Amino acid sequence: MKTGNAELPVKNQQCDVPLAHYQGLYESLDPRAVAERCGLSFEATRAGEGFFLLRLMGTEYRAAFPVFELRDLQGDDVREPYEKILLIRYLCEGKFFESRGKRLSYNEIPWGPTYYRNFEGRCLKRAAHSFGNDLAAFRRMVEGLPGLRFEALDTGDAGYRFEFLNGLFISLLIWAGDDEFPPSAQMLFDDNFIFAFTAEDLAAMGEVVIRRFKEKK
Incomplete structure (x- = not known):
């Protein structure tokens, strides 16, 4: 899939290191524990592999596990590196609790x-x-x-x-x-x-x- 964003290769270079760091953490996680911690669904495709179901700004995505890839339901991957870093960080470290309204x-x-x-x-x-x-x-x-x-x-x-x-x-x-x-x-x-x-x-x-x-x- 082509992109018209000329800055994307530079962004990718800047984001490669944090993405690699979090990929190392991500693949060591228990996906069922991640799903429970983040309030997400995890669908296993085979032993030790599967994907989390995420909804980002109204669009449904599948976040592959254990090798992190982010694709929409049509199979198009997310190319924006900041979005990928935010989501893999959330899966690695974030927790979901219901809001108390504040x-x-x-x-x-x-x-x-x-x-x-x-x-x-x-x-x-x-x-x-x-x-x-x-x-x-x-x-x-x-x-x-x-x-x-x-x-x-x-x-x-x-x-x-x-x-x-x-x-x-x-x-x-x-x-x-x-x-x-x-x-x-x-x-x-x-x-x-x-x-x-x-x-x-x-x-x-x-x-x-x-x-x-x-x-x-």
Whole structure:
């Protein structure tokens, strides 16, 4: 499958080392224990092999085990390396718990204040710039993403709470710009994210969310 992203080979080079590291951890895991820890289904295909069923931004994927590969149900593989790293890290280290209904800002996430500048630049400012000047287009992107589980929010000039990964929901709020103020954005994470991902993961996750919505533009 070809891709039009000219930066992809560079990203792959940068991500090869962490992917190799987590692959080494991944293949040593008990897949049944992973499925229970992450609240996922595991389907065995033969002795010691199979795949986990994941739902990322509305699209269903199979994460192969013990050699990690990520493919949709049509058999197309995920080429975006940050998405692959996020998901293999979750399978190796994350835990799923039901949310208690609280939504956390990035600064309320453990170690969030340490990485906030990075998150602000990669996610909040980029989201504001990408969506804040055309709220109608933003609504079409969210509501038109196939399979995405979402609900519209009253907060912000346009806002949605949507499922990033099975049972893990993000709220993205956008305020439109005007003659005096530039557009702005806020991203909130359901409280169960603190068991599933680190603050560093969430900064990369914001990029994934923005890119997937922009692909629907």
